[in-house]
Structures are given as structure tokens and as C-alpha cells.
Amino acid sequence: MALYRRGRLWYADYYADGVRVQVSTGTANKREAEKILALRVSEVQRGVFVKPVNITLPEFGERYIEYAKAHKRSWKRDVQMLSNLQGFFGPSKLRDITPLRVEEYQQARVKNVCPATSNRELALLKHMFNIAERWGQHQGTNPVRLVKFLPENNYRFQTLSEDEERRLLVASPPYLREMILFAINTGLRTNEIFNLAWEDIDIEQRRLKMIVKKNQKALSLPLNETAFGIVGGRPKHGPYVFYNPMTGDRFKDVKGALLAAVKRAGLPKVTWHMFRHTFASRLTRSGVDIVTVKELLGHASISVTMRYAHSNDETKRRAVERLGSSDKIVTIVPPRTKIAV
Numbered sequence: 001m002a003l004y005r006r007g008r009l010w011y012a013d014y015y016a017d018g019v020r021v022q023v024s025t026g027t028a029n030k031r032e033a034e035k036i037l038a039l040r041v042s043e044v045q046r047g048v049f050v051k052p053v054n055i056t057l058p059e060f061g062e063r064y065i066e067y068a069k070a071h072k073r074s075w076k077r078d079v080q081m082l083s084n085l086q087g088f089f090g091p092s093k094l095r096d097i098t099p100l101r102v103e104e105y106q107q108a109r110v111k112n113v114c115p116a117t118s119n120r121e122l123a124l125l126k127h128m129f130n131i132a133e134r135w136g137q138h139q140g141t142n143p144v145r146l147v148k149f150l151p152e153n154n155y156r157f158q159t160l161s162e163d164e165e166r167r168l169l170v171a172s173p174p175y176l177r178e179m180i181l182f183a184i185n186t187g188l189r190t191n192e193i194f195n196l197a198w199e200d201i202d203i204e205q206r207r208l209k210m211i212v213k214k215n216q217k218a219l220s221l222p223l224n225e226t227a228f229g230i231v232g233g234r235p236k237h238g239p240y241v242f243y244n245p246m247t248g249d250r251f252k253d254v255k256g257a258l259l260a261a262v263k264r265a266g267l268p269k270v271t272w273h274m275f276r277h278t279f280a281s282r283l284t285r286s287g288v289d290i291v292t293v294k295e296l297l298g299h300a301s302i303s304v305t306m307r308y309a310h311s312n313d314e315t316k317r318r319a320v321e322r323l324g325s326s327d328k329i330v331t332i333v334p335p336r337t338k339i340a341v
Helices: 030-046 057-071 075-089 099-109 115-134 162-170 174-186 190-194 225-232 255-265 273-285 290-297 302-311 313-325
Strands: 002-006 009-016 019-024 207-212 217-222
Touching: 002 030, 009 030, 057 075, 057 115, 075 099, 075 115, 099 115, 162 174, 162 255, 174 190, 174 225, 174 255, 174 273, 273 290, 273 302, 290 302
Parallel strands: none
Antiparallel strands: 002 009, 009 019, 207 217
């Protein structure tokens, strides 16, 4: 039995049942590697040794996605996140993905995305290792379990000012302008607008009724004058309210068109989700209570909606100012002083 180094990691070289085993210890510390090698040799001698599985992340990823399709509504998001993971880890075997490598991924990823995105991707990797262990495709510690997730500040978000909204609308082509206006006045997510069907619109009641796919919650949203003006006089062309004028089918993506409009308007980075933030923030600034905002956004829990509560500073100011307008007279009685006898 022996140890040898490959790159920064130590590899164990030993025999089990007459078969040579060469496997990464998952550590760059020689003393830790020696302990792992001693443990494996002990397992061989006691007859409890289990030969390491050589499955790679891409191989297991294919099996996992088939599983996710049957068990998760958000499996397409898993496909996207798995692509990012594979772009970093490449064809690595599951047993070669160490806590150190996971932290390196985290540090590299957070340079390009927000901490929340990095955490969601690591959560997927952690879940995959749990599944792999359950299926007998991985032995040992889940490496993600030893990595601390990054702190998230969900109370920070960007919105559009009225001037920025005007500049963006002027710089947008007609079809994009309508979609942006509809998003700002309804708070719908991108995919909800792309998939919005005429059967979801009640013209008589001026109301939108749909199921939020993210949480399977029923959403009943009254349409204001701006939102109703967009759909009320719109000719029907197929089942979808918004359709691509080039293909006649529903939109799949408008990122390129939005990016071009933002550039023409001379604005900093604008994402579609900013329209949803703008919708919610304008509601709270107008004095709408947080419970109503929750219902209009289709949130399953009010804790998610509370991120917008801090933007309602003017309403809070008016509330405390009412205390100063009271005409009640309060008499303050001084405490009695004890007299020594």
C-alpha cells in the first residue's frame, strides 16, 4: 500500500481481494490521506470494504435528470444549473469531488452571479450526492455538506424609476413595449407572460385568473387601466395573448431585445424581474398593505413579500405622525417621595 500525489491531492494505492485499487483520498493533506489509507486497509482486512464507484458527474447527471423529470416541477431549472456545475467540474468522478473543489466552484461562481444563485446550484449538487448515496453510486461523506453556503441579502433589489421606465419604453419596439408595460402593471414573471393564454383573461370582469406554476397557488389579479388597455383591444392570434410577430407562436425569450432596448435607452443593467420588483414597490409606496401585495404577487408565504415592506417609508411616516395629532391631554403624576420617620 502507498500514497502518491497527483496535482494537489493524495491518492491511495492498495489491494482489495487481489484487485489493485487506486483512488483519490480527496485531500491535499498528507496526514489526513494516511488516515484514509489506513482506514481502507482496515476495511479490507475486516472484510467490510466496498469498492469505490467510478461514475462521473455527467453520467450520474443524466440519471438524475430522468429522476427529476418524474419528481420535480422545476426539473428544467435543474438542467440549467447542472450545466453550470459540469462546466466547472468537467468529467470528474463523484468520488473525486471534494469539499475543497466545491469551495473553489463557489468562489469562482460568485464572481459572476449573486450568492443566492451560487447557493441554489450547490443545493442541487448536495441533493444529487444524497441521491447518489441512496442509489449506491457514492460512498463516503457528501462533500457539499462540509461547505458553508454564502449569506444572502434578499432585501436588496432594484426597481425602475418613472423616468427610467419612460426611457426604456421609448427605446423598445412595440411588442416589447407592451410586454414591459404589462409586467410593470401586473407583476407577472417572464414565463407567466410568455405562457399567458386568452383563457386566463376574464374580459368582462377585467381580471386575470391563473395557477402560479412555482407554487401551484391560484392567482386572481384585477387588471388596471393600463394592463387592461393592452389586452382588451388586442386581436386574438392563437391561444397566447403575447406572440412572436416573426413566428406567430408564443415567445421563448426576449433577453436580446430587452438588452438592446436598455442599451438604446442608456440605462444600466435591467432584468425582467426588476419589473416585478417595481410593481410590488410601487404598491407599498402607495399605501397598499403587505397582505394584499402578497396576494397580488401570488406568494405562498408572506415572509417572501416582507422584502418589499421597507420600501413603504412614506406610509410608515404618515402612521407615526398620527400620534402627534391626538387631542388627548395626558397628565404625568410624579412618583411619591417616601418620608423618613
